[in-house]
Amino acid sequence: MTLPTELLINELQTFGVRLADPRAGVESRRGGAGPSDHKALTIDGMTVMAPVHTAPAFDSPYVIEAPDARGRSRILKNGAALAEATFPMRPRFYDLTTENGVPYSKIATLHGRDVLATTVLQTCIRYQSRTKTCQFCAIGQSLAAGRTIERKTPAQLAEVAKAAVALDGVKHMVMTTGTPRGGDRGAAILCESAAAVKEAVDLPIQAQCEPPDDDAWFARMSEAGVDSLGMHLEAVTPEVRRRVMPGKAEVPIERYLAAFASAVPVFGRGQVSTYILAGLGDTRDEILAMCETLVAIGVYPFVVPLVPISGTPLESTPVPSSAFMHSLLEPLANMLREHGLKATDIKAGCGKCGACSALSTYERALLS
Numbered sequence: 001m002t003l004p005t006e007l008l009i010n011e012l013q014t015f016g017v018r019l020a021d022p023r024a025g026v027e028s029r030r031g032g033a034g035p036s037d038h039k040a041l042t043i044d045g046m047t048v049m050a051p052v053h054t055a056p057a058f059d060s061p062y063v064i065e066a067p068d069a070r071g072r073s074r075i076l077k078n079g080a081a082l083a084e085a086t087f088p089m090r091p092r093f094y095d096l097t098t099e100n101g102v103p104y105s106k107i108a109t110l111h112g113r114d115v116l117a118t119t120v121l122q123t124c125i126r127y128q129s130r131t132k133t134c135q136f137c138a139i140g141q142s143l144a145a146g147r148t149i150e151r152k153t154p155a156q157l158a159e160v161a162k163a164a165v166a167l168d169g170v171k172h173m174v175m176t177t178g179t180p181r182g183g184d185r186g187a188a189i190l191c192e193s194a195a196a197v198k199e200a201v202d203l204p205i206q207a208q209c210e211p212p213d214d215d216a217w218f219a220r221m222s223e224a225g226v227d228s229l230g231m232h233l234e235a236v237t238p239e240v241r242r243r244v245m246p247g248k249a250e251v252p253i254e255r256y257l258a259a260f261a262s263a264v265p266v267f268g269r270g271q272v273s274t275y276i277l278a279g280l281g282d283t284r285d286e287i288l289a290m291c292e293t294l295v296a297i298g299v300y301p302f303v304v305p306l307v308p309i310s311g312t313p314l315e316s317t318p319v320p321s322s323a324f325m326h327s328l329l330e331p332l333a334n335m336l337r338e339h340g341l342k343a344t345d346i347k348a349g350c351g352k353c354g355a356c357s358a359l360s361t362y363e364r365a366l367l368s
């Protein structure tokens, strides 16, 4: 490979890629909570989500050729071969349906290579009005398109998780949720969902929600079977939060920091994480300063380049440059090492999966 893997992955995630054969690998997801419009690829042992359906991806200098007979595809930049990639296979659990006819793929999906991901509640109080919605989020798109169902019951999640472990060897599960009405912010439905999955199958689970109004929910989630917790800041300065996520910004950063400090003793250092989207307007120094605060209290900051999803208010926002991401991820990987936090030590969730950012590849490069 002519480019170190972490730099190549960083470039693929910021430029996006053009696929010579769009049918290769697992079908890419459009819309939904969290990352979307991506395709999963494995490069040098790291599985990454590379944008394929976004406006920048259509003009990307990177092209991935159709897989050869061994399932390998060359990655070309401006026509020159740089590396090889493989595509994770379509999971077998996608062929199953529940007794009452709901396809398993509408209940949970495969993320990266070995992560089962679900949005337990596909509606959100923040998504109801244009003035409150998080501008990067597409939680309502996949529901409107009929690709998912609004509420996944604990029994459905347990059934799908059991099958995904047995048929496809998934290693951990991410349960996120739109924010419902009520002060628990979704913690209650995450508890009942985690308990049902744990009853059915031994699978590490990360739950993701906004900070609940009562920190007692952290112990309840842990007792229900949640192994790690994500509470996602997305943006790190009050100005950017107000502009990009006016509803969620009603929960101040101070509340997030207090919730992190309460949750870390329950789940353990490095088992609580937050998602930070680079490219929303926070500067490099603002993001790194917040990361310093977070790692000092034992929170893993998963810094991810913004992918402007088609159909969202941010669809025309420029993606962060690969140089900007490099200027963040290299010092962040060093910071994590100094504080003894590692993606590979996380029991479940986005930080462990790592496919939406080159961060864990930067961490790996420090070890080599």
Ligand code: SF4
Pocket: 034, 035, 049, 111, 112, 115, 117, 174, 349, 350, 351, 353, 354, 355, 356, 357
């Ligand atoms: S990092 Fe999180 S959101 Fe991204 S593919 Fe992995 S599990 Fe899904």
